Amino acid sequence: MRINCEVQVSHRSAGSVGKKCCRSSLGIGRLPDSKAEVSSLFIHLCTVQNKQGTKYKVAGNIEGVFTKFVSEGKFTIRFKEPPHDLCVKADVVLAKSFLSTLKMALQNKDINKMHLSNLAPAKQSQLEKPKTKLVILNKKDYPITTTFPYSLENLHVNNVELNRVENRIIGLKRLKSLDLSHNVIRTLPVAMNRMQCLTELHLSHNSLKEIDHRVFTGKLSRTLRRLDLSNNELELLPVTLKFLEGLVNLNVSSNKLRYLPLSLDRLQALKFLSASHNKLEVLPATLVHLQLEEMDIFGNSFIDGDNRDRLNLVPVSKSHGSFPRLKEIAALSCMRNGLRPTAADIPSTLADYLYSWLKCLCGGFCYESHTLAYVSLDVRKIAHSISVSVSNHVAAMATLCSKRCCDRYCKR
Ligand SMILES: [Zn+2]
Structure with missing residues (x-):
């Protein structure tokens, strides 16, 4: 010893x-x-x-x-x-x-x-002082027979044709910043959600096609502040992205995204959002609930919010009119009265349901009884600094909580 x-x-x-x-x-x-x-x-x-x-x-x-x-x-x-x-x-x-x-x-x-x-x-x-930073830019420098120093806080592995995130990296208990950009990684292992103090994750210029929804849960969801998934092949972002409660900087530019999650407004710490050069036609209207400093949505194919002919303001789905289930009424009552029971207080399935809410443009909570509709969104109201290639009004997908909100936000 x-x-x-x-x-x-x-x-x-x-x-x-x-x-x-x-x-x-x-x-x-x-x-x-x-x-x-x-x-x-x-x-x-x-x-x-x-x-x-x-x-x-x-x-x-x-x-x-x-x-x-x-x-x-x-x-x-x-x-x-x-x-x-x-x-x-x-x-x-x-x-x-x-x-x-x-x-x-x-x-x-x-x-x-x-x-x-x-x-x-x-x-x-x-x-010697324990090594806290390691930069590997050459394939021959990547350790194969030896382990990574246990004390690493900052690890860069770039341009070495790395095709997976190994358990040896996931197991580094002090790792705060991990940069695996410019490799050929196709998927992320679910075990990454056990990383306990990772604040920065850089995965740009890889071959990610999809991300398992479980990756953004667990300990990782509480610590991550910066996530760079730019220049991959992502078509969808996992819905669990909303659990990254401390995320400040999100970069998903240069992918193949057609939608951003409707629940993006759950990232209340988010200040910098880059989703440029994707295939986005609409934005989530709930972005108005965030206080972004910079948003880059340049190079997408947004439907012009001023183009009343292309923008179909008729609701795309509607569930108002039917009587809500007791579970939904109870959940709405909890949220409206500031009650936040956790899985320690109520069955975990109910807790999952309770926190699956979406927000209406009016700020109200929605569960099943809501209407999805296209609305016109003035992007200048979303962030201090905006980069967009079309007009300042783009089409947005909104979750509307009531008939009153439909009448208010969907009128021509
Ligand atoms: Zn509403």
């Missing part, structure tokens, strides 16, 4: 805090020719200045182990002789793993069951 960490050594007898924190390799083990018993165990501290390291006996020599902040990867080991305190800061998983081995040693557990170091001097690589 050997961990890469930062250690501050306090000399208690000198009454000072001693040396400052420095990169270290901290091991627990026994010398190769020693007996397999706890009395031959040492904690071995190596630094760049002292690669041979200092050995602290374990048996009967530890006055205390302080683990109050182990959830932050911090702990302190107090030795009797020499009277040193080792204040350790490491990766949380490594810190817990080290303490678990030390605990086994202090409890006199079978030494052969422990992962022990041979107390050899530390190598330079064991004393």
Whole structure:
């Protein structure tokens, strides 16, 4: 057991805090020719200045182990002789793993069951700061037999003909930014929804044709801020896109999209939307509920909202008139009264139904009883900065909650 960490050594007898924190390799083990018993165990501290390291006996020599902040990867080991305190800061998983081995040693557990170091001097690589950024621009640099450094926060793999997102990448627990643009990726694995701190995902210039709706659920949906799917072959975006509640920047330009999801207004944090160079004929009218800073919808084939002949203002589907189901009435009542029960309070199918609402142009909630209709949308009201190739009025698909709203928004 050997961990890469930062250690501050306090000399208690000198009454000072001693040396400052420095990169270290901290091991627990026994010398190769020693007996397999706890009395031959040492904690071995190596630094760049002292690669041979200092050995602290374990048996009967530890006055205390302080683990109050182990959830932050911090702990302190107090030795009797020499009277040193080792204040350790490491990766949380490594810190817990080290303490678990030390605990086994202090409890006199079978030494052969422990992962022990041979107390050899530390190598330079064991004393280097963990790598947080890796850029791979050449196929030959892509690791095949080795793993990616566990500490990576930023990974770029571009122009290497990568055809899938591997589990080795998905498993990087600290990854915040992943750029796999300019490859040949066709699908995204569902397991990506387990990535726990990914804020940026760049997948432009790949061969994505569709995205499984489950990808944008789970932990990923809570952390993602920037999503670039431009220059792929997408014809539809998954309806679960609406779950990316913190998304600020969405780029789906240069695909084959004919529609944007009607529920796009659920992305309340969205500020930058690029959907240029697609096959869009209409926009979701609910875009008016967003406060966008920039919207680029250049290079589409929008139906002109001023062209009353092409724009069919007659509702395309209508479900008003029939009496709503009890489930719908209850859901509307919840939403209107600010009640937001979760799957912990009500059956998960009901919770899914409750949050499947669409919004009417009036701001009201809709479930089954709504009318879909084309309306004319003034794009200047959607964002501060707009890039559009036709007039400022484009056709939009609206969900309308009542006959009153149909009369209000669909009149010629
Ligand atoms: Zn309405």
